[in-house]
């Protein structure tokens with residue numbers, strides 16, 4: 439894997455104002471994303487994982503500027519140059535979309551039902567003024583073949599395809615401009631379990647063929663297990679753990695990661711499929727708890743956790759594995775592998 443950093447996010451925040459009354463006075467903020475710092479290296483796939491409402495989709499959308507960040511820097515380095523995505527104007531964003539693309543969660547809502555598949559996949563080329571009509575259609579056909587569909591299906595409409603096929607069309611569209619970096623926003627969560635693995639395999643193959651870097655957003659650690667090189671775990675607008683994928687599954691350092699791992703169903707020959715559901719729900723992001731924001735659900739919480747916020751930091755002797763827990767060096771947390779064996 440190349441060590442070159444393709445994306446560096448510094449103190450990224452996205453707050454949504456809460457307005458009340460006739461004059462729509464701002465009475466507070468929903469802190470959906472509250473100070474993210476991380477780097478993504480060229481060619482890797484990073485899984486961004488957390489429950490619904492933890493801010494992961496908002497983070498992805500703020501990075502690519504489908505949402506305007508409240509604060510922070512998003513330094514994108516697709517080539518020799520560096521751009522701060524957070525500060526780009528309309529023209530700059532249009533240019534940078536050639537390098538950074540987004541795959542939407544819902545393959546039903548994200549495709550224009552009145553456009554043929556050929557037009558949908560070639561549309562980004564048209565918007566950027568690239569190629570002739572014939573060249574654009576030729577590229578669309580080649581991309582459809584790449585995602586496991588057929589160029590002969592270009593004249594059909596989205597409703598003639600299954601959910602999995604529609605997501606393949608969405609993937610083909612996201613690759614039409616030959617981007618370097620793709621944000622995949624829960625691309626398989628709306629699909630049947632039987633189809634999920636097929637689409638994940640397509641994404642994995644395309645990453646190799648097109649030398650892509652992925653930020654892969656998911657609410658479930660089981661989905662990202664086989665596709666991610668590293669995983670960022672997010673809770674209540676903040677990253678609480680960063681680790682190499684295998685290491686995270688084997689030896690998590692944050693109790694929230696441990697709880698997410700316990701929620702993955704495992705096949706047990708005696709008991710069938712078993713899993714431990716996460717207790718409680720994500721607190722209100724407009725009024726996060728004091729101290730460690732996970733303390734209201736953490737089985738290891740102490741008085742220190744309720745009063746002092748832990749910092750995301752590397753482990754002793756392993757700076758790449760970071761967690762924001764006061765007790766990350768003392769707790770012996772159960773990994774997924776240990777559960778499977780136990």
Ligand code: SF4
Pocket residue numbers: 692693694730731732733734736737738739740743748762763764765
């Ligand atoms: Fe749990 Fe305390 Fe660690 Fe937070 S700091 S995760 S409450 S043990």
